[in-house]
Amino acid sequence: MHEAEHIKVNTCIVGTGAAGYNAACLLKKAGVDDILLISENRVGGTSRNTGSDKQTYYKLTLSGDTPDSVAEMAATLFEGKAVDGDIALCEAALSAPSFLRLAGLGLPFPVNRYGEYVGYKTDHDPRNRATSIGPYTSREMTRALESEAKLLGVPFRDHLQVIKILSDGKRSYGLICLNTDRADLSKAFTVIQAENIIYATGGPAGIYKNSVYPESQYGASGLAFEAGVRGRNLTEWQYGLASVRPRWNVSGTYMQALPRFFSTEPDGSDEREFLSDFFTDSGEMLSKVFLKGYQWPFDVRKVDGGSSIIDILVYLETCKGRNVYLDFTRDPLDGNFSFSSLTTEAHDYLEKACALVMKPIERLRIMNSPAISFYRDKGVDLETEPLQIALSAQHNNGGLDINCWWETNLEHFFSCGEAAGSHGVYRPGGSALNAGQAGSARAARYIAGRNRDFTQDENIFRTLAETALSELTRIAEKALQGGDTVRALREEMTAAMSDCGGAIRDCEAIRKLTARVDAHLKNFEEEVRCKEISSLRHIFRFRDTLITQKCILESMADYTAEKGKSRGSALYTDPEGKKPYPSLPDTFTYTLDDGSKDALIQEMTYSEGKCSFNWRPVRPLPADDDFFENVWRRYRENGNIE
Numbered sequence: 001m002h003e004a005e006h007i008k009v010n011t012c013i014v015g016t017g018a019a020g021y022n023a024a025c026l027l028k029k030a031g032v033d034d035i036l037l038i039s040e041n042r043v044g045g046t047s048r049n050t051g052s053d054k055q056t057y058y059k060l061t062l063s064g065d066t067p068d069s070v071a072e073m074a075a076t077l078f079e080g081k082a083v084d085g086d087i088a089l090c091e092a093a094l095s096a097p098s099f100l101r102l103a104g105l106g107l108p109f110p111v112n113r114y115g116e117y118v119g120y121k122t123d124h125d126p127r128n129r130a131t132s133i134g135p136y137t138s139r140e141m142t143r144a145l146e147s148e149a150k151l152l153g154v155p156f157r158d159h160l161q162v163i164k165i166l167s168d169g170k171r172s173y174g175l176i177c178l179n180t181d182r183a184d185l186s187k188a189f190t191v192i193q194a195e196n197i198i199y200a201t202g203g204p205a206g207i208y209k210n211s212v213y214p215e216s217q218y219g220a221s222g223l224a225f226e227a228g229v230r231g232r233n234l235t236e237w238q239y240g241l242a243s244v245r246p247r248w249n250v251s252g253t254y255m256q257a258l259p260r261f262f263s264t265e266p267d268g269s270d271e272r273e274f275l276s277d278f279f280t281d282s283g284e285m286l287s288k289v290f291l292k293g294y295q296w297p298f299d300v301r302k303v304d305g306g307s308s309i310i311d312i313l314v315y316l317e318t319c320k321g322r323n324v325y326l327d328f329t330r331d332p333l334d335g336n337f338s339f340s341s342l343t344t345e346a347h348d349y350l351e352k353a354c355a356l357v358m359k360p361i362e363r364l365r366i367m368n369s370p371a372i373s374f375y376r377d378k379g380v381d382l383e384t385e386p387l388q389i390a391l392s393a394q395h396n397n398g399g400l401d402i403n404c405w406w407e408t409n410l411e412h413f414f415s416c417g418e419a420a421g422s423h424g425v426y427r428p429g430g431s432a433l434n435a436g437q438a439g440s441a442r443a444a445r446y447i448a449g450r451n452r453d454f455t456q457d458e459n460i461f462r463t464l465a466e467t468a469l470s471e472l473t474r475i476a477e478k479a480l481q482g483g484d485t486v487r488a489l490r491e492e493m494t495a496a497m498s499d500c501g502g503a504i505r506d507c508e509a510i511r512k513l514t515a516r517v518d519a520h521l522k523n524f525e526e527e528v529r530c531k532e533i534s535s536l537r538h539i540f541r542f543r544d545t546l547i548t549q550k551c552i553l554e555s556m557a558d559y560t561a562e563k564g565k566s567r568g569s570a571l572y573t574d575p576e577g578k579k580p581y582p583s584l585p586d587t588f589t590y591t592l593d594d595g596s597k598d599a600l601i602q603e604m605t606y607s608e609g610k611c612s613f614n615w616r617p618v619r620p621l622p623a624d625d626d627f628f629e630n631v632w633r634r635y636r637e638n639g640n641i642e
Helices: 018-029 070-078 085-093 095-104 137-152 221-227 282-294 309-319 344-352 360-377 431-450 458-479 486-500 507-522 533-561 628-638
Strands: 005-014 035-038 160-167 172-179 189-199 237-243 260-264 323-327 387-396 413-415 571-578 600-607 610-617
Touching: 005 018, 005 172, 018 035, 018 137, 018 431, 035 189, 070 085, 085 095, 085 431, 095 431, 137 431, 160 221, 160 458, 160 533, 172 458, 172 533, 189 431, 189 458, 221 413, 221 533, 221 600, 237 309, 260 309, 282 309, 282 344, 309 323, 309 387, 413 431, 458 533, 486 507, 486 533, 507 533, 533 600, 533 610
Parallel strands: 005 035, 005 189, 189 413
Antiparallel strands: 160 172, 172 189, 237 387, 260 323, 323 387, 600 610
């Protein structure tokens, strides 16, 4: 089998974020010792390197007299539109156990003097289910779970980049990885034969240029699509305003401090406060900016008369080739505004926070001084310099299609974390962190109860591995024939994706970009080059990026072909639609979706370079028989793994 390292394990977990570590730990604790956790970069990824001014974890209400239940939380998640009811119920049912498990590992979630885990209301949350330990909730989750994995002795290999999933279209057989620390092509590949794979690679962060994802996060969804895993809800993303360097959400108090928005030419010339071109009332303009703190995700329902018009104006300014900045050193309009002109909501908030003072930096210092320290620690001093921002991708609500055990349509291939498509059009803030813990727990439980034995056909595995190694070796050898084009091509295609396939989507531009993606995939081996073996990781990553872009762009085109209109965090331009502000360009019109697809899920299948689609009804919220003796009997017999 070529000159490749061969590893055989029961379960291979891909990814060292909070979901991947949780799956590995729970498998170990369940007695499944024959496992291997792998990563391309142990300290990379979204879980460890992202956050916000107050990063939220969403769970069942565990304090006070606010009534709540698993069923009510499941209903909230289900109401996000295009959500399967059984997945919503699993996430709700496991929210409290998963949260308390993290608290037991030492995460300092706030408790009151009586020991209740207090909460607050987040977006799309009818209760007070949100909690936080500050800007780095997911990072501390990852660190705690990593420490547990080390204590449990979870086998781990770093510097292994998955570049192929071995599959016959019905089930998975293993993985082929590139050893990114090897300088010899003959020793560059590792074949992992695995009865089960848990794919916790994060969302497809690498397809966009304008992205809140950390630069160490790329995703690998395209490889799963190529292996036969269905995609679902791939059109549904979350976008918002974020700083460019470092990549960070400018939500919460960054907006409530009422910074000055201005833009310049790329060389820094022609500075101007562009928001005032669209707002004639300074009170309205600043109130919309304030609301972006509460309503950070871009939402098409909040464009006409709402705060998401700010996102639109930033986007349009960047489309002119200009750079957009937040300035905390000077007041908007040179201070020519009155706090009394703000809406009552904005004025009262700032008054209660004792922040009715001049200069945004002073307002920010009063309300959230750590927000200033964060950027200073990253090399940006908000007291003396502006912060460049853009409308950026933040989270893919869709992903790989899963059942209630987080197994995909490819048998023995599970997905959890953001790679799994458990969300719909909307989701409560912080629910992604809970989904990662709940999904990884479900996958681990299923494997421990049902998939401990090897059932693979060795001949099929060997044939798949040999064929894939031949293909990958050919790609690598051709890439190394001279030149260095991969970085420029990736920059070109990710920028194009942000331009037409981000929060603002133009159908004709999507069609043209899809044709460009197809051309690059067709000519990949002839046009994509790198100079050295250490850069092969960029070659294979770009290939995954192109496949992922292809599947997502085709999903957007299919959505509009099926008469889908603007919804969630995606605005599809429509010549026959409405224009929310008279001063916007005449071409900028849209129509809100009529809700006819709220109870449908778009499924995408990628095969031989083509995408096909199926729309199916969501699975309803389960109404199982919960009579205790019946559940207890089934639990004794098979652990209720059915």
